[in-house]
Amino acid sequence: MAKGKTLLLSGEDCVLLRLAEISALATELRAQFETVEVVAYLRNHRDFLNSAVQQLIRMGFPISATLAMAKAAPETLEPLRVMSPIPAYGPRLRDWIEVFGKDNVHIHNYDRMCQNGQDILSHFYTNHLSEAAQMIVNKTQQRSNSRFSATAIDLLDYLHSRTPPMLNGQPNARFVFNLQRFFGQIPGPVFHVGEAFDRSCSVARDTDRPMLEAILSDESLENLYQDRPPHGDVSVAPLPEAIKNTFADISITAHLSQAREKFFAASNKLKLDPEDEIALGNLRVALFNLNAPDSLRSCASWLLREERYALAQLYLDKAEQVGAPAASLVKMRARLEHNV
Incomplete structure (x- = not known):
């Protein structure tokens, strides 16, 4: 924090930064601010997977390509600057701690925070903003990310097959992006990527554990690793083509x-x-x-x-x-x- 100045730099893309890029960012920030702190929120591996796959589909990736991406080795995705939907928290956090120091990297358990009735915005506001900064930031309890049902994800995938993000190797100007408010209102079963990926998540979290034990408190580690009931695959009855067409037309209008x-x-x-x-x-x-x-x-x-x-x-x-x-x-x- 510089005298009289606070900068909030936030984004999921921060997890894609490589060690050299994190070092360059630290050099730039330290030249302008007296103190620099890093705040990270970790959620359990399985829920992260479901959320990451949803987000990729909402961005325009086809379901088939997204699931293939979830199975890909991290080194395959690295050149694409896409984080694997099956997370590897340990190596990512290790790089940030190496650059900024353990005392300046604050790690919170997303699941425990939600159990306490908080969201990231309210938790960050309360725990990491100075009183002066709180005076100029509007606190909100509203969630900006709508959870999409499995039905909505299927419809969104169909819409993107009609207006894909890329056309003949060029960005498609008619691409319809995200539509949070529209698709967030479509009811249906909760979206899960399936039991096969649960097994992949179990392997990933076991691989992560030794490194996280050195980083997290015992309570946070226990919460992150507590067993959750298996959900299995969720089947969604296929919608007739005519209904999908109607939804696609309505969503484009919205x-x-x-x-x-x-x-x-x-x-x-x-x-x-x-x-x-x-x-x-x-x-x-x-x-x-x-x-x-x-x-x-x-x-x-x-x-x-x-x-x-x-x-x-x-x-x-x-x-x-x-x-x-x-x-x-x-x-x-x-x-x-x-x-x-």
């Missing part, structure tokens, strides 16, 4: 609605504060999610009126990329060229 909502909420904020960094960032998020030519054209028109020419250029380019006739963009492109 996706468009969310993106437009984000765009116009950001545009309203910018009327009050033209330099609002969060609002400007949300205009780029909306650009990523919008994939209807008419919506992209109307957003580009607003951006031109507000003289945000660089963003207008991006919106016009994507509108043409997803099928807007070039002739329908001529006037806006002419205005853009006149002002750039």
Whole structure:
């Protein structure tokens, strides 16, 4: 922490950093802050596996490829910068402790935290933010990650087969990303990856144990390693193709609605504060999610009126990329060229 300054750097991708990258990060942070602390939350191996596979499917990986990834050796995934869905906590934590020191790496048991009625946000707020930082951070109990049912995962996989993230080796501009609010509401059985992966998890956690014994408290280790009832494979009755098509069409509409909502909420904020960094960032998020030519054209028109020419250029380019006739963009492109 620098004098009068607190930086929160958070993200699951931190677990993908290699030792040299962790060292480089430490050098950069220590040059600017008096104290640097690392906070990690560990959950039991099986629940991590279910969560990681869900997340990969939500990102657009096909179910078959995701399950193959779960079976792959960590060294196979390392060049892809994808962490194995079957975790190896010990080596990852060892690298962070080696760089930052054991006293500066705080490890918490996610399962015990949940049993105590907390989530990561509330736990971190209470235990790791100074009083000064707490004054400027809005504490929330709301979970941002919706748990998807097995039915929702199956439907999402079908949607991504219709609009895959990559097309002919290039990013697909029509890809429909995640849809937390929409798919999070679809009921059904809890998603599990299956009994075969439970056995893989058992091997992984046994391999992890000697290293974790040197890192975790006895209580945390016991909680992480307590036996949980087997769940077995969960069967999901296949939905008829017509129903899947209907769900896919509805979800694409919901996706468009969310993106437009984000765009116009950001545009309203910018009327009050033209330099609002969060609002400007949300205009780029909306650009990523919008994939209807008419919506992209109307957003580009607003951006031109507000003289945000660089963003207008991006919106016009994507509108043409997803099928807007070039002739329908001529006037806006002419205005853009006149002002750039």
